[in-house]
Amino acid sequence: MSKHFVPENLPAKIQHYINGEFVDSIGGETFEVLDPVTNTAYTTAAAGQKADIDAAVAAATEAFKNGPWPKMKPRERANVLYKIADAVVAQQDRLAEMETFDTGLPITQAKGQAQRAAENFRFFADLIVAQHDTALKVPGTQLNYVNRKPIGVAGLITPWNTPFMLESWKLAPSIASGCTVVLKPAEFTPLSASLWATIFEEAGLPKGVFNLVNGMGEEAGDALVKHPGVPLISFTGESSTGQLIFRNCAENLKGMSMELGGKSPAIVFDDADFDAAIDSTLFGVFSLNGERCTAGSRILVQRGIYEKFTEAYAARAKNIKVGDPHDPATQVGALVHPEHYDKVMSYVEIGKSEGRLLAGGGRPENLPEGQENGSYVAPTVFADVAPDARIFQEEIFGPVVAITPFDTDEEALQLANNTKYGLAAYVWTNDLKRAHNFAQNVEAGMVWLNSHNVRDLRSPFGGVKASGLGHEGGYRSIDFYTDQQAVHITL
Ligand code: NAD
Numbered sequence: 001m002s003k004h005f006v007p008e009n010l011p012a013k014i015q016h017y018i019n020g021e022f023v024d025s026i027g028g029e030t031f032e033v034l035d036p037v038t039n040t041a042y043t044t045a046a047a048g049q050k051a052d053i054d055a056a057v058a059a060a061t062e063a064f065k066n067g068p069w070p071k072m073k074p075r076e077r078a079n080v081l082y083k084i085a086d087a088v089v090a091q092q093d094r095l096a097e098m099e100t101f102d103t104g105l106p107i108t109q110a111k112g113q114a115q116r117a118a119e120n121f122r123f124f125a126d127l128i129v130a131q132h133d134t135a136l137k138v139p140g141t142q143l144n145y146v147n148r149k150p151i152g153v154a155g156l157i158t159p160w161n162t163p164f165m166l167e168s169w170k171l172a173p174s175i176a177s178g179c180t181v182v183l184k185p186a187e188f189t190p191l192s193a194s195l196w197a198t199i200f201e202e203a204g205l206p207k208g209v210f211n212l213v214n215g216m217g218e219e220a221g222d223a224l225v226k227h228p229g230v231p232l233i234s235f236t237g238e239s240s241t242g243q244l245i246f247r248n249c250a251e252n253l254k255g256m257s258m259e260l261g262g263k264s265p266a267i268v269f270d271d272a273d274f275d276a277a278i279d280s281t282l283f284g285v286f287s288l289n290g291e292r293c294t295a296g297s298r299i300l301v302q303r304g305i306y307e308k309f310t311e312a313y314a315a316r317a318k319n320i321k322v323g324d325p326h327d328p329a330t331q332v333g334a335l336v337h338p339e340h341y342d343k344v345m346s347y348v349e350i351g352k353s354e355g356r357l358l359a360g361g362g363r364p365e366n367l368p369e370g371q372e373n374g375s376y377v378a379p380t381v382f383a384d385v386a387p388d389a390r391i392f393q394e395e396i397f398g399p400v401v402a403i404t405p406f407d408t409d410e411e412a413l414q415l416a417n418n419t420k421y422g423l424a425a426y427v428w429t430n431d432l433k434r435a436h437n438f439a440q441n442v443e444a445g446m447v448w449l450n451s452h453n454v455r456d457l458r459s460p461f462g463g464v465k466a467s468g469l470g471h472e473g474g475y476r477s478i479d480f481y482t483d484q485q486a487v488h489i490t491l
Helices: 050-066 074-090 092-103 113-130 163-176 194-203 217-226 239-250 274-290 303-318 338-354 409-416 432-441 475-481
Strands: 016-018 021-023 030-035 040-046 135-138 142-150 153-157 180-184 210-212 232-236 255-259 265-268 298-302 356-359 380-383 400-406 424-428 446-449 482-490
Touching: 016 050, 016 194, 030 092, 050 153, 050 180, 050 210, 050 217, 074 092, 074 113, 074 163, 074 194, 092 113, 092 163, 092 194, 113 163, 113 475, 153 163, 153 217, 163 180, 163 194, 163 232, 163 475, 180 217, 194 210, 217 239, 232 239, 232 475, 239 255, 265 274, 265 409, 274 303, 274 400, 274 424, 298 303, 298 409, 303 356, 303 380, 303 400, 338 380, 338 400, 400 409, 409 432, 424 432, 432 446, 475 482
Parallel strands: 153 180, 153 232, 180 210, 232 255, 265 298, 265 424, 298 400, 380 400, 424 446
Antiparallel strands: 016 021, 016 210, 030 040, 135 142, 142 482, 356 380
């Protein structure tokens, strides 16, 4: 009998939410949902099919064409968004428990998620009220102005890492813009997405504006991507899934925003603040269980401090507390699902022939009672990893890091850019000129200099190369969900 924490009042089944009602799949299909510390099913969820997507898109289309939401004044929509933000914060403890239970994320790290999700709603509420568009006058000849309008039904497809918070990234700007939406959350972690339905209803969002269809990517996700009544797809997930969705969107020439995978480098120069670099590079790959798109999963270290760095880093990694995600002392919890666990473990095995194992390398010892079958992986550090190694090139998305030495700035840049990905980069040096030159040349959508992964909501978020297409963040998100029609009149 497992002794793990189970939140109260878990749903007996997780349903879709279509046109203001919780419903099962039309054909009655379901799938099992596992908790990651025992890998046993704790509930079932409705497995959406094409018919369910059709029903959700019909509701969203009706709400867009005939409902009040797209026509409301920005201030009126903003007032609803503020109420949503307050309701999210009011549920923060419950949400953290649910996320920890469903995803295996340590509870201390799950606790910040509601605040960040709420902030997304407040931010886009403020942005739509402050929004202004261009008017251009050609004296005596012509007046041109921009008539900004929501595009229509947006399809939102999200991954299982920090699911609720990542859903808020898409829900807040799409709804703020006046679009109506169909959300297809990740099948590994459907628990918290249902909270949106109640939160939105209580905040006064008109029915049909938000619709939720659970299910598999290949079924529900695919039907949403291919639906001709959905002109926009905002997707966050793996690069290979993004490629497939890109192809499937081509048929209907849909607008796409793609936030994809990463293999981000952290570059530590000899002159860096050593302790800060160690702290940050540990955080970069071991926080959120390493299941973080912007994880600094390749550490490039300059030769002069290489041995000192690898030793200190491995010693710290060995001390990371792995265990029950609900225990506040836990720093790395359980990976989300046995399928993902198998993938991460296969890279751990590959790494043993590609690098020098300094820490971890398998399951941790002393797992909590009753959780012996949980998806636990010890924080794993490989040093001396060559740039053509698979663990250097491929996204592992778990607590596994590859460390590689370099000699010169040029070599560091060449190594940093030597993968198909280009999401984030982290640079550690006390030479400001070098830091900025490096930042400007590294192939990454986002760069942090002597700092880590804190982002102001106004700044662009997105990757280059195989890490994404387009940018979210600030007005860029509003641009994605709205059309900027140009109106011209001759004077
Ligand atoms: P995934 O690509 O397997 O799934 C993401 C979503 O796509 C899920 O909802 C899934 O059901 C759906 N999906 C799968 N196949 C589909 C299809 N054929 N058509 C339509 N939808 C489909 O990704 P994941 O494993 O859930 O998430 C982890 C990945 O997400 C990692 O690669 C990570 O780097 C990436 N990620 C990127 C960012 C970012 O902002 N760049 C943020 C978080 C996660």
